[in-house]
Amino acid sequence: MIGVVSYIVFFATTASILAIAVLGLNLQWGNTGLFNGGVVAFFGAGAYGTLILGGTPQAGHLGGFGLFYPFALLGGMVAAGLMAWVVGLLTLRLRHDYLAIATFGVAVAFENLMRNAEWLAGGAKGVRGFERPLRAALGDGFLYNLLFFAVVLLILIATYLFLERLVSSPFGRLLRAIREDEEAAQSLGKSPSKIRLTAFITGSVILGLAGGLYGTFYAFVSPQDVLPTLTFQIWAMLIVGGAGNNKGAIFGAFLIWGAWTTSGWALSRFAPVEAQLYTGSVQFILIGSVIVGMLMWRPQGLLPERLVVSQRGNPPSNE
Amino acid sequence: MFKFKNLGGVLGLVLGLAMMSGTAHAQDCTTKIGAVLPTSVDWGRPIAETAQFAVDQVNAAGGVAGCQIEMVLRDTQVDPKVGVDAAKALVDLDGVSVLLGAVSSGVSMPILTSVTVPSGVLQMSCCSSSTAFTGLAEEGKTKGLWFRTFATTGVQSAVGAKVAADQGYKTVAVMYKNDDWGQDMARLIAADFAAVGVEVTSSVAVNDGQPSYRAEVTEALGSQPEALYLALYPAEGTAAVREWISLGGTQNMILANSLKSDEFRDNVGMQYLGSTLGTDTASPRSDSADAFRAAYLERFDSEPNGPGLANSYDAAMIALLAMEAAGKDASGADVAAAIAKVTDPNGTPVSADTAGFAAAKEVLAGGGTVMFQGATGNVRFDGNGDVSAPAVVWSFSESGTDEVEYMSLNEVDAFIASLK
Numbered sequence: 001m002i003g004v005v006s007y008i009v010f011f012a013t014t015a016s017i018l019a020i021a022v023l024g025l026n027l028q029w030g031n032t033g034l035f036n037g038g039v040v041a042f043f044g045a046g047a048y049g050t051l052i053l054g055g056t057p058q059a060g061h062l063g064g065f066g067l068f069y070p071f072a073l074l075g076g077m078v079a080a081g082l083m084a085w086v087v088g089l090l091t092l093r094l095r096h097d098y099l100a101i102a103t104f105g106v107a108v109a110f111e112n113l114m115r116n117a118e119w120l121a122g123g124a125k126g127v128r129g130f131e132r133p134l135r136a137a138l139g140d141g142f143l144y145n146l147l148f149f150a151v152v153l154l155i156l157i158a159t160y161l162f163l164e165r166l167v168s169s170p171f172g173r174l175l176r177a178i179r180e181d182e183e184a185a186q187s188l189g190k191s192p193s194k195i196r197l198t199a200f201i202t203g204s205v206i207l208g209l210a211g212g213l214y215g216t217f218y219a220f221v222s223p224q225d226v227l228p229t230l231t232f233q234i235w236a237m238l239i240v241g242g243a244g245n246n247k248g249a250i251f252g253a254f255l256i257w258g259a260w261t262t263s264g265w266a267l268s269r270f271a272p273v274e275a276q277l278y279t280g281s282v283q284f285i286l287i288g289s290v291i292v293g294m295l296m297w298r299p300q301g302l303l304p305e306r307l308v309v310s311q312r313g314n315p316p317s318n319e
Numbered sequence: 320m321f322k323f324k325n326l327g328g329v330l331g332l333v334l335g336l337a338m339m340s341g342t343a344h345a346q347d348c349t350t351k352i353g354a355v356l357p358t359s360v361d362w363g364r365p366i367a368e369t370a371q372f373a374v375d376q377v378n379a380a381g382g383v384a385g386c387q388i389e390m391v392l393r394d395t396q397v398d399p400k401v402g403v404d405a406a407k408a409l410v411d412l413d414g415v416s417v418l419l420g421a422v423s424s425g426v427s428m429p430i431l432t433s434v435t436v437p438s439g440v441l442q443m444s445c446c447s448s449s450t451a452f453t454g455l456a457e458e459g460k461t462k463g464l465w466f467r468t469f470a471t472t473g474v475q476s477a478v479g480a481k482v483a484a485d486q487g488y489k490t491v492a493v494m495y496k497n498d499d500w501g502q503d504m505a506r507l508i509a510a511d512f513a514a515v516g517v518e519v520t521s522s523v524a525v526n527d528g529q530p531s532y533r534a535e536v537t538e539a540l541g542s543q544p545e546a547l548y549l550a551l552y553p554a555e556g557t558a559a560v561r562e563w564i565s566l567g568g569t570q571n572m573i574l575a576n577s578l579k580s581d582e583f584r585d586n587v588g589m590q591y592l593g594s595t596l597g598t599d600t601a602s603p604r605s606d607s608a609d610a611f612r613a614a615y616l617e618r619f620d621s622e623p624n625g626p627g628l629a630n631s632y633d634a635a636m637i638a639l640l641a642m643e644a645a646g647k648d649a650s651g652a653d654v655a656a657a658i659a660k661v662t663d664p665n666g667t668p669v670s671a672d673t674a675g676f677a678a679a680k681e682v683l684a685g686g687g688t689v690m691f692q693g694a695t696g697n698v699r700f701d702g703n704g705d706v707s708a709p710a711v712v713w714s715f716s717e718s719g720t721d722e723v724e725y726m727s728l729n730e731v732d733a734f735i736a737s738l739k
Contacts, residue, residue, distance in 0.1 A: 007411035014404060124499035125451045126425060140437035219432045224425030225399050261404045268393050277367055280359030280394030
């Protein structure tokens with residue numbers, strides 16, 4: 001029984017971390033209409049940044065500053081934000097698929113940089129030697145995982161509340177205005193390019209936060225963690241959950257990650273012995289089918305965006 | 320309500336019967352071990368098959384500590400998240416105390432740091448080559464729970480350096496595959512070349528899947544080396560060597576075992592490979608290696624040629640032997656501690672097959688220790704869970720490869736020690 005609880009806590013931690021990332025993407029795509037095809041670069045910047053700043057010294061590459069954990073995590077977020085600022089300045093004039101291709105290229109470049117720059121982040125071997133915060137006091141076991149989950153959950157809730165407020169504020173309305181019709185927004189005296197950049201950086205910082213937590217959870221990050229698959233997974237979560245709806249983003253993350261892991265577990269348990277070797281491939285087919293099915297029958301996602309009238313005009317007076 | 324209960328009971332009975340009839344030796348208990356391997360990747364599937372093959376042999380010998388072994392196999396998709404989750408599920412839901420895997424270092428490492436070490440589960444990898452594991456073990460962070468049967472990186476670079484020294488090369492250029500294995504090889508071979516007094520004129524990373532390697536080859540060629548060292552895979556290796564030779568590079572080449580392939584020989588052409596020497600870890604000159612080959616041939620209708628097969632077999636077999644030595648319901652740490660008992664250089668030699676496992680059971684039951692003679696040699700782990708292995712120097716021939724020189728485990732160890 002304790003095993004089941006322990007696994008569920010572990011699962012929920014990973015899912016919550018991914019949900020934070022999906023929330024970051026939702027701000028960019030769901031609310032502002034920025035097609036970020038390089039999700040993994042900002043996620044990775046957060047993970048690498050946190051581990052390099054908070055880790056113990058390692059021979060052969062940068063790092064081992066051993067910063068107090070919250071500062072390290074903050075540093076990871078700043079790294080993601082800085083990268084988003086530079087990338088944003090360069091690419092945000094692009095629209096739609098062009099932006100997607102450019103950001104995808106950034107992500108591939110990021111992975112290659114991490115794979116090759118051994119002096120920076122250990123190259124293909126990755127960054128290790130990170131001491132998880134409070135591990136000495138709490139040990140390594142279930143208690144630690146439970147507390148870590150609680151912290152991640154709190155951060156997820158805080159991120160959700162922050163984004164809900166942001167989206168319902170005048171700034172959120174502006175984001176949607178830009179998403180729907182940029183020229184109309186401009187004609188009202190707004191500066192779309194500035195707003196787009198702000199939204200892009202904010203979303204990327206949230207992605208970096210998720211990456212930092214991910215690196216902390218595994219106490220390790222390597223170029224294998226920042227392959228384009230992760231971008232695809234996070235997008236799938238957002239599309240299935242419902243772009244433009246923060247609840248949908250969280251729901252999608254738990255649902256897709258749940259489907260991803262449960263299908264592997266179920267196949268390993270129930271598939272006949274002869275088919276065991278092929279369950280990996282079968283799993284890919286199942287996951288692909290779910291996503292195709294969603295796009296065909298419910299393209300708006302399970303929890304679609306709810307458009308709200310944020311300020312009603314005064315009723316016409318009778319006099 | 321009652322109906323449902325009955326239905327459940329009947330279902331359970333049917334399932335139970337089905338399971339019992341499914342195993343050849345119906346015993347009262349099964350012990351689960353976990354395996355996290357990339358079965359959705361073409362080269363990953365045979366590695367999993369070979370591990371299952373070892374489990375089948377052990378079950379044929381009556382299982383471990385009186386129980387049949389069930390290997391629960393999960394796919395990693397070469398994705399760290401997926402692999403870690405699968406490992407955690409195996410540990411928490413299936414209650415395994417021994418985990419085989421993973422293949423990629425980038426997947427094995429987070430499993431080690433976030434699942435097996437915190438849970439006290441033994442992790443035995445067939446194929447993870449990163450030197451980061453050695454570093455982690457030296458810091459005491461693996462708690463002695465980490466082992467791997469993949470020996471080639473350190474052994475190969477040392478033997479590669481020996482070849483260069485024996486051939487009298489003074490300068491060598493290095494081209495390496497740009498992944499964790501290749502980067503480690505490049506670093507190790509540079510140190511080993513330096514130790515034997517050979518100068519590395521340039522060290523060039525080669526990425527997968529490029530249409531041309533002219534830039535890389537030109538860079539290596541520009542330093543005018545007497546010989547070329549290649550730590551590449553056949554596809555990039557072929558392309559790079561073709562350009563190397565067409566641009567007038569030397570045919571004095573030293574190859575890592577990854578290029579020991581007919582595809583590479585045929586596509587480059589024998590006429591250019593006359594003065595090429597390769598290195599590899601070798602099968603031991605023992606009956607057990609032959610027994611493994613024979614049993615493998617009988618089971619799969621092919622020779623065990625493929626990355627990681629022998630390593631995967633040994634990983635599974637040693638883990639199971641250690642479980643036998645540790646006894647019923649042993650914890651991961653107990654099994655890890657028992658590994659020394661089954662890889663004891665002074666123990667009774669046992670072969671890598673059903674009969675060998677049965678023999679080992681008797682010796683262990685009598686309180687003795689055994690020396691497992693596996694498919695990759697007389698496997699012996701050092702304090703960091705790393706292995707050494709016998710080595711061979713080979714050259715290409717019309718029909719395949721010829722052995723030029725054989726180095727026993729002791730010779731390899733002595734040579735590596737002389738480099739330090």
